[in-house]
Amino acid sequence: MPFQTIIEPFRIKTVEPIRFTTRAERAAALQAAHHNLFLLRAEDVIIDLLTDSGTGAMSAAQWGGMMQGDESYAGARSYFRFEAAVRDLTGYRHIIPTHQGRAAERILFSSACARGQVVPNNTHFDTTRANLEALGVAAVDLRCAEATQPSLLAPFKGNIDPAALDRCLADHRGRVPFAMITVTNNSGGGQPVSLANLREASAVCRKHGVPLLLDCCRFAENAWFIKQREPGQAHRTPFEIARDMFACADGCTMSAKKDGLVNIGGFLALNDDELAARCRNQLILTEGFPTYGGLAGYDLEALAIGLKEVLDEDYLRYRIRSVEYLGEKLTAAGVPIVQPTGGHAIYIDAKAMLPHIPQSQYPAWALSLVLYLEGGVRSVEIGSVMFGRQPDGSEKPAPMELVRLAFPRRVYTQSHVDYLAEVLLHVNGLKPRIRGVKIIQAPELLRHFTARLAPVDGSLLAG
Numbered sequence: 001m002p003f004q005t006i007i008e009p010f011r012i013k014t015v016e017p018i019r020f021t022t023r024a025e026r027a028a029a030l031q032a033a034h035h036n037l038f039l040l041r042a043e044d045v046i047i048d049l050l051t052d053s054g055t056g057a058m059s060a061a062q063w064g065g066m067m068q069g070d071e072s073y074a075g076a077r078s079y080f081r082f083e084a085a086v087r088d089l090t091g092y093r094h095i096i097p098t099h100q101g102r103a104a105e106r107i108l109f110s111s112a113c114a115r116g117q118v119v120p121n122n123t124h125f126d127t128t129r130a131n132l133e134a135l136g137v138a139a140v141d142l143r144c145a146e147a148t149q150p151s152l153l154a155p156f157k158g159n160i161d162p163a164a165l166d167r168c169l170a171d172h173r174g175r176v177p178f179a180m181i182t183v184t185n186n187s188g189g190g191q192p193v194s195l196a197n198l199r200e201a202s203a204v205c206r207k208h209g210v211p212l213l214l215d216c217c218r219f220a221e222n223a224w225f226i227k228q229r230e231p232g233q234a235h236r237t238p239f240e241i242a243r244d245m246f247a248c249a250d251g252c253t254m255s256a257k258k259d260g261l262v263n264i265g266g267f268l269a270l271n272d273d274e275l276a277a278r279c280r281n282q283l284i285l286t287e288g289f290p291t292y293g294g295l296a297g298y299d300l301e302a303l304a305i306g307l308k309e310v311l312d313e314d315y316l317r318y319r320i321r322s323v324e325y326l327g328e329k330l331t332a333a334g335v336p337i338v339q340p341t342g343g344h345a346i347y348i349d350a351k352a353m354l355p356h357i358p359q360s361q362y363p364a365w366a367l368s369l370v371l372y373l374e375g376g377v378r379s380v381e382i383g384s385v386m387f388g389r390q391p392d393g394s395e396k397p398a399p400m401e402l403v404r405l406a407f408p409r410r411v412y413t414q415s416h417v418d419y420l421a422e423v424l425l426h427v428n429g430l431k432p433r434i435r436g437v438k439i440i441q442a443p444e445l446l447r448h449f450t451a452r453l454a455p456v457d458g459s460l461l462a463g
């Protein structure tokens with residue numbers, strides 16, 4: 001093709017209006033939400049980048065497929081379509097539907113783990129960590145050395161550290177029910193994991209007789225990065241690469257709200273017959289019969305179609321390019337972001353951008369509030385509010401203070417991204433005036449969802 005512009009590979013058939021707000025309205029909304037963006041009303045947000053989870057647009061084929069949903073309680077046709085799509089992709093023997101990713105995690109962990117055990121991961125996501133810790137299991141992060149250097153350009157900063165994994169499995173022999181790898185590594189900047197790293201980790205786990213599971217929410221984006229960046233992979237399809245990724249592991253947990261291209265759904269897939277039987281019993285107890293697992297037949301239809309659409313090369317090229325496009329604009333203006341740009345999100349390095357705010361005053365949280373106040377953009381803090389509270393109640397600063405701008409799939413166009421860049425550059429100009437925040441009230445677990453905060457100095461912006 002002689003043309004350089006990568007266009008959205010879809011036409012828009014249904015639209016949802018965006019309600020524009022004034023700065024004064026947003027200031028009032030922030031007060032009402034106790035300075036927690038999770039507590040805003042979504043209609044008070046102009047561009048919503050809180051999460052890429054469940055926020056995507058489904059295709060005409062998916063909506064059409066939903067009309068074929070078989071709502072039988074047991075043995076529904078839709079289940080078998082879903083099961084075939086997941087098995088075709090992952091190759092795993094047992095396919096267990098759940099209503100979303102954390103349900104798969106909870107079912108797996110409560111069936112396979114016991115108090116005092118240890119589960120390593122490249123980086124546990126917040127719900128994964130919380131579900132393990134709630135069972136008295138230690139969630140250990142073994143990210144590679146490049147992962148904590150935000151400005152470093154490296155192709156696979158999501159990798160697990162194989163030597164640290166080896167040590168962990170040796171040190172805790174008999175106490176590790178399984179190891180996990182998250183693809184892409186969400187908490188680590190949406191960075192991919194290479195096939196070589198997955199194979200190495202798989203060999204380490206096999207040596208110790210420990211199963212390896214993937215947290216595979218963004219398997220297709222990870223496969224695309226492997227195709228672009230890993231030697232010898234460029235000629236292969238994202239599907240072939242994804243198959244190889246799954247072949248390194250013995251099972252997976254999946255939040256289909258990401259690369260399943262659906263608004264709700266998830267699954268747990270396993271090779272181990274005995275563990276799968278225990279998980280199905282748990283499923284029946286809390287989610288539903290094993291052929292629907294908390295989902296409607298029409299959800300299973302949409303998911304079966306989404307798992308195929310997400311591996312389309314035109315879609316993946318546009319998806320990854322949209323994120324990179326915003327990253328290029330920010331980098332050119334000197335805004336510090338995690339480099340290179342990740343699959344589903346831009347991560348602003350708030351520690352580097354706001355060095356005058358100590359970690360105890362949550363610089364990334366403060367920055368996310370100012371982005372909303374100035375431009376109506378909702379993002380999420382991935383820093384010390386999310387990860388600072390330790391299981392014993394003490395505080396420990398998170399390794400990074402990031403603001404994540406997560407892109408819903410197939411929702412925003414290039415002009416939305418241009419607006420975003422304008423807002424971000426405007427806020428970058430305000431940075432000496434941005435002030436920290438403090439926690440007023442918070443629950444013990446997953447506090448970022450419902451905590452109440454306030455500016456330390458009474459105002460988010462000085463002067």
Ligand SMILES: Cc1ncc(COP(=O)(O)O)c(C=O)c1O
Pocket residue numbers: 053100101102103125127128182186215217255256257266
């Ligand atoms: C890496 C990762 N694992 C697990 C989950 C949990 O999935 P869900 O929100 O569907 O429960 C998420 C959600 O954001 C995630 O990003």
